Amino acid sequence: MDVLNDVLDTLNLKGALYFRTDFSGPWGVTVPDLQQAARFHLVVQGRCHVSFASGASVDLGPGDIVLIPRGRSHVLADTVSRQAPPLETVLELSGYDGQGVLVVGERDPQASTQMVCGHFSFRKGADHPLLRALPEYLVTTTGMRAREPWLDEMLRLVVHRMFSEEIGSLAAVTRLSEIVFIELLRVGISQSPDLKAILEAFRDRQIGQALQLIHNQPAESWTVERIAAAVGMSRSRFAEKFSELIGTGPMAYLSEWRLQKALALLDGSRSSIQQVALQAGYQSPAAFTRAFAGKFGLPPTEYRRSLD
CATH class of the missing domain: 1.10.10.60 (Homeodomain-like)
Structure with a gap:
């Protein structure tokens, strides 16, 4: 038995996609807490500043992905200290109905920030030292992806499927994202001594x-x-x-x-x-x-x- 596989199966890891985003001009959004979940944001085009209540922050460029293991609230914005209304407000003002692309601002294909955003959920009550070892966030940059061809290929396929809008694309990406979660953990061990120790224990x-x-x-x-x-x-x-x-x-x-x-x-x-x-x-x-x-x-x- 693969212990990591048994852990994630028992904790009921499930991938779920929110949407694609197309943000232009001054923009910001406050993403709320989501218990028993890990969020991710993959930047396809443009840049995104991610900040947390703890004061931590990270800048993402094209090809970068951030994993927020505990689903804690955070702010996505074009610049530091941008006013960021709650996600619910942004969805309401944009008229987003859950289908297609979430568009904020005047759509500009050349100058917008485009992302694929989603989350991984776990069963209510799910707990394990692996989950407790995860840091506030894990970042995988394009440079790190270049050294991890398996993960890089998975992320490229996720983007291709999400932007193709073909029948079955969303279902395919949802399943692919579960593999991506495991790969992001493996790549992210350098950012967390506790996570590194857990994965070393498995090996x-x-x-x-x-x-x-x-x-x-x-x-x-x-x-x-x-x-x-x-x-x-x-x-x-x-x-x-x-x-x-x-x-x-x-x-x-x-x-x-x-x-x-x-x-x-x-x-x-x-x-x-x-x-x-x-x-x-x-x-x-x-x-x-x-x-x-x-x-x-x-x-x-x-x-x-x-x-x-």
Whole structure:
């Protein structure tokens, strides 16, 4: 099993495209918070200044893409300190109906800023050290793309599809964007020591093997000693290295992952609460219910009803 693939599948990574933009003249827009999501903006033409409430900012040029992993509010504008009305206001004033291109200002094909904007969503309650390790934003420039031909080709294909307006283009781009998300994480490790450590853990011979065991058999009665022995390490060294790379201890990781698997089972299957509890590694429905409610604030039966 590919651990990263299992993580993203279980957390229910889904790509979604907002729209293409065509901004001319003085322009700015405040993009609101979006929980359980990661936003992205890919500049096709022109320039875009991105700023955050924290004071951080970045300038993007043609071919650059910014990934905002936690979906936090941010401002897109042509220049620093531009007045930026809320996105809802911009959509209303432009008359945008969700189809085609979002146009702001007098359309000028030669001088406008054109972007492809979208987001990746995760299941409500989705949590993992990988998500917690992501920084406020990740930028991939055209220079970085030149060294990553696979990612560069994917982004070129996204742009081609979005601007072709052929039948099925949006569906194709939505699926391609999920691959792009994974590639952006891999390319972005130089911008985040925590993210680098997590991805190194997935590739590490012994810690990677331990993660494989947990992900392949989450219901197994694992102990630190058993996993350490299985990967050929002493208990103390294994626990130390696992915590160093993942940011949490192996038993805490196992407990959290069992609850994420339970969320996925409650969401995607008709299994009973007892069956979900057993598949997730709990000895009894009562123990499962206590752990689930402690993590998510409501028992599994109420969570499942909330999905209807």
